[in-house]
Amino acid sequence: MMRRAGVVLGIALLAGCGRTYVPAPPAAPPPRAAAVASVPAPKPAWQVRRVVTDAVAVPGGRIHTVKYGETGIAIARAYGVSWSRVVTANHLKPPYTIEIGDRLLLPTAKQVAAMSVEDRARAFKIDIDDLITGAEPAGSWVAPVAAKLKPRPAPRPPVAAASAPKPVRDSAASKPVTASLAPLPALPTATPVFAWPVEGRVLSGFGPKPGGRYNDGVNLKASPGTAVRATADGVVAYAGDAVAGFGNLILIKHADGWVSAYGHNEALLVARGAKVAKGDVIARSGATGAVDEPQLHFELRRGRAASDPVKLLPARG
Numbered sequence: 001m002m003r004r005a006g007v008v009l010g011i012a013l014l015a016g017c018g019r020t021y022v023p024a025p026p027a028a029p030p031p032r033a034a035a036v037a038s039v040p041a042p043k044p045a046w047q048v049r050r051v052v053t054d055a056v057a058v059p060g061g062r063i064h065t066v067k068y069g070e071t072g073i074a075i076a077r078a079y080g081v082s083w084s085r086v087v088t089a090n091h092l093k094p095p096y097t098i099e100i101g102d103r104l105l106l107p108t109a110k111q112v113a114a115m116s117v118e119d120r121a122r123a124f125k126i127d128i129d130d131l132i133t134g135a136e137p138a139g140s141w142v143a144p145v146a147a148k149l150k151p152r153p154a155p156r157p158p159v160a161a162a163s164a165p166k167p168v169r170d171s172a173a174s175k176p177v178t179a180s181l182a183p184l185p186a187l188p189t190a191t192p193v194f195a196w197p198v199e200g201r202v203l204s205g206f207g208p209k210p211g212g213r214y215n216d217g218v219n220l221k222a223s224p225g226t227a228v229r230a231t232a233d234g235v236v237a238y239a240g241d242a243v244a245g246f247g248n249l250i251l252i253k254h255a256d257g258w259v260s261a262y263g264h265n266e267a268l269l270v271a272r273g274a275k276v277a278k279g280d281v282i283a284r285s286g287a288t289g290a291v292d293e294p295q296l297h298f299e300l301r302r303g304r305a306a307s308d309p310v311k312l313l314p315a316r317g
Contacts, residue, residue: 048208051078055106061089066102071214079106082129084244096245097211128216128261129304131238131251184235184253185275192232192254194312195278197262198222198285198296206308216306217261217299222285224266224294230276231260231300231313239268246297247288252276256302263297264289 049069055062064075072092076083087096089105098104200221208214222228230252237259238251246263250270253259266286276282287294300309 048074048214051075053078055079057108058105060105061111062106062108064104064106066098066100066104066212068100071208071212072096072098072104073214073216075104076106080109081106087244097213099211102212128243128246128249128251128299128301131243182273184237184273187235187253188233188255190233191256192234192258193278194231194260194300194309195229196220196313196316197229197231197260197298198226200226200296202310203295206306206310216301217297218309219291220296220298222294222296224284224286226285226294226296227281228262228265228283228285228296230278230280230282231298232258232278234258234260234276236270236272236274236276236282239271241288245290247291248283248286249289250282252282259299259301259303261297261299261301264291264295266294 047069048071049067051070051074052067053064055064062079064079066075072086073083076086086092086104086106089107092098198220200223202218203221204215204219206215206218228250232252232254234252234254236250237253238249241248243249243263246261248263248265248268250262250265250268251259252262262283264285264287265283266288267284268282269284270276270282285294285296289297291297298309300307300312
């Protein structure tokens with residue numbers, strides 16, 4: 001009897017050893033603090049700053065080191081030379097980008113003054129400022145401007161919408177101009193009220209651009225051959241391609257010292273001295289000069305000072 005009881009007790013113990021043991025779940029670790037994303041501080045907005053004329057004299061001119069906030073045009077004006085001269089002296093290529101730390105070679109005032117008018121015309125490309133200053137036959141810039149201008153034939157009749165516009169051929173391109181330019185006709189007297197020269201959207205606005213560049217106007221989208229219209233009544237002061245980067249360019253003088261500029265055209269339909277009314281077709285848009293898509297570069301200046309055209313044109317829409 002005692003033996004049977006022992007067997008029963010052993011079986012009970014074995015049965016107890018066969019139970020499944022489920023351990024308690026481990027305690028959850030304390031929550032970690034959320035990682036804070038490392039966000040770089042925003043870069044300060046690029047702003048135009050006044051050029052400090054601290055160039056160092058070197059054989060052959062002056063060296064100016066480009067600093068933050070300086071544009072190429074502002075540097076040239078601070079030293080009394082045209083931007084096109086700086087481009088030529090430093091062999092800059094479109095889009096004429098300069099960077100902080102670049103060293104620009106600038107001619108000295110004495111060097112410029114010592115050059116003959118003919119030497120200046122050969123050594124330096126003309127820019128819009130030169131044309132505005134020398135568009136009338138007065139002052140020392142008449143000769144270089146006349147030497148660079150390529151006369152255009154008389155205006156052609158309007159191009160039919162169904163026909164493809166053709167470039168105006170320069171029949172006298174091989175004949176250098178040696179005579180002084182004829183005086184322009186009398187300008188309108190009424191204060192100009194400006195209109196958009198084309199309907200395209202703004203591709204590049206007025207003001208400073210990355211790389212030390214500066215836009216003295218606006219660039220407007222325009223399909224090839226689009227009619228370019230005079231922004232106000234005036235007289236054509238220049239029609240040609242002597243200004244580096246602007247391609248086929250027209251300058252129109254208006255009342256109160258205003259000048260409008262139209263660049264990158266495919267064809268020029270007016271010549272110097274032509275009187276134009278607001279809305280007249282003066283050119284066909286294109287992609288000549290330092291651009292890679294059809295557009296119109298448009299400027300409004302009062303004298304040599306450029307203004308933001310968008311602020312002077314009627315609102316759209």
